[in-house]
Amino acid sequence: MFSDYLKDISWERTTEAIYSKTDADVRRALAAEHCTVDDFMALISPAAAPYLETMARLSRRYTEERFGRTISLFIPLYLTNSCTNSCVYCGFHISNPMKRTILTPEEIENEYRAIKRLGPFENLLLVTGENPALAGVDYIARALDLAKPYFSNLKIEIMPLKAEEYERLTHHGLNGVICFQETYNRARYNVYHPRGMKSRFEWRVDGFDRMGQAGVHSIGLGVLIGLEEWRTDVTMMARHLRYLQKHYWRTKYSVNFPRMRPAENEGFQPNVIMSDRELAQATFAMRIFDHDVDISYSTREPAAIRDHMATLGVTTMSAESKTDPGGYYSHPQALEQFHVSDERTAVEVERALKRLGREPVWKDWDASFDMMAPQHPAQP
Numbered sequence: 001m002f003s004d005y006l007k008d009i010s011w012e013r014t015t016e017a018i019y020s021k022t023d024a025d026v027r028r029a030l031a032a033e034h035c036t037v038d039d040f041m042a043l044i045s046p047a048a049a050p051y052l053e054t055m056a057r058l059s060r061r062y063t064e065e066r067f068g069r070t071i072s073l074f075i076p077l078y079l080t081n082s083c084t085n086s087c088v089y090c091g092f093h094i095s096n097p098m099k100r101t102i103l104t105p106e107e108i109e110n111e112y113r114a115i116k117r118l119g120p121f122e123n124l125l126l127v128t129g130e131n132p133a134l135a136g137v138d139y140i141a142r143a144l145d146l147a148k149p150y151f152s153n154l155k156i157e158i159m160p161l162k163a164e165e166y167e168r169l170t171h172h173g174l175n176g177v178i179c180f181q182e183t184y185n186r187a188r189y190n191v192y193h194p195r196g197m198k199s200r201f202e203w204r205v206d207g208f209d210r211m212g213q214a215g216v217h218s219i220g221l222g223v224l225i226g227l228e229e230w231r232t233d234v235t236m237m238a239r240h241l242r243y244l245q246k247h248y249w250r251t252k253y254s255v256n257f258p259r260m261r262p263a264e265n266e267g268f269q270p271n272v273i274m275s276d277r278e279l280a281q282a283t284f285a286m287r288i289f290d291h292d293v294d295i296s297y298s299t300r301e302p303a304a305i306r307d308h309m310a311t312l313g314v315t316t317m318s319a320e321s322k323t324d325p326g327g328y329y330s331h332p333q334a335l336e337q338f339h340v341s342d343e344r345t346a347v348e349v350e351r352a353l354k355r356l357g358r359e360p361v362w363k364d365w366d367a368s369f370d371m372m373a374p375q376h377p378a379q380p
């Protein structure tokens with residue numbers, strides 16, 4: 001399990017190693033055919049800041065070699081804002097005296113129909129807070145069943161599950177799971193996650209192993225930028241990615257590192273600010289480190305940045321997102337989990353991407369593709 005591996009990795013020493021990288025380390029990383037995590041640390045370090053243009057060119061080249069000019073579009077649907085956790089940066093935390101909503105099957109279908117009117121979305125991400133008693137695995141299975149007639153690629157971003165529960169959901173059409181570790185700083189993790197199941201760091205970080213064991217087709221890792229030193233968190237995620245690729249090599253991976261936006265919980269303010277240039281550096285470093293990983297930007301980022309980065313390394317984007325349950329049809333006025341920054345419609349996002357020479361893709365995966373794909377060769 002990754003938590004065992006992580007015990008030997010010091011957060012402090014990783015931070016020191018990143019900040020001690022030199023110009024020579026950066027040059028070596030840029031010239032490497034296959035980057036190591038050590039190379040990644042050089043690329044993400046302050047020493048790499050003068051090489052941003054070089055990194056952008058490399059990132060663009062690797063992205064176009066692997067993905068062409070495609071940008072995959074997806075839409076999230078929040079099924080509930082009911083949550084038993086107490087993440088201090090989230091408006092849905094348990095102590096917030098707000099109205100809680102759990103969409104009924106009928107409301108869920110209304111949302112699906114409303115989404116299809118926004119654009120020909122085929123990639124759907126179902127999102128919930130953590131309330132296993134009221135919105136547990138049975139509830140998610142039902143939502144997946146209802147989604148199948150409308151969407152071909154179903155992902156979830158919910159509480160971590162047992163391996164057998166992930167496996168069960170794959171029989172209901174589940175293709176991918178996204179989970180945010182939020183931060184890999186074990187010593188500080190419970191400052192942000194003081195209560196509820198999410199306070200159990202190891203249960204969460206080992207959830208990715210359980211996804212791999214269950215044979216989930218696509219796994220998405222995420223850190224929330226704004227909690228701890230972002231360079232260290234993104235490096236830990238890069239380590240985690242390498243670990244998972246080694247152990248679950250049939251799986252497809254994506255990474256997310258959204259910058260925190262103000263939540264409606266009377267104001268948790270980010271501890272750490274990542275500038276636009278630093279966001280670009282992290283994106284380029286990730287692409288140079290891993291040519292195959294999907295790099296995903298959400299609507300937390302402003303339109304101009306999303307457009308720019310769509311030409312330089314990003315391969316997946318959400319569009320026209322509502323972060324309140326039932327926000328597309330049933331409850332358009334409900335409390336959002338966070339404010340989106342890019343408020344364009346899906347059609348406007350598509351048009352902008354086309355103007356930039358990108359090829360927006362509404363459907364990039366189907367269960368039948370797996371039947372046609374040749375088997376991966378065995379790993380050494």
Ligand code: SF4
Pocket residue numbers: 083084085086087090091092093094128129130198
């Ligand atoms: S971030 Fe997720 S788990 Fe935490 S309080 Fe918000 S909805 Fe619940």
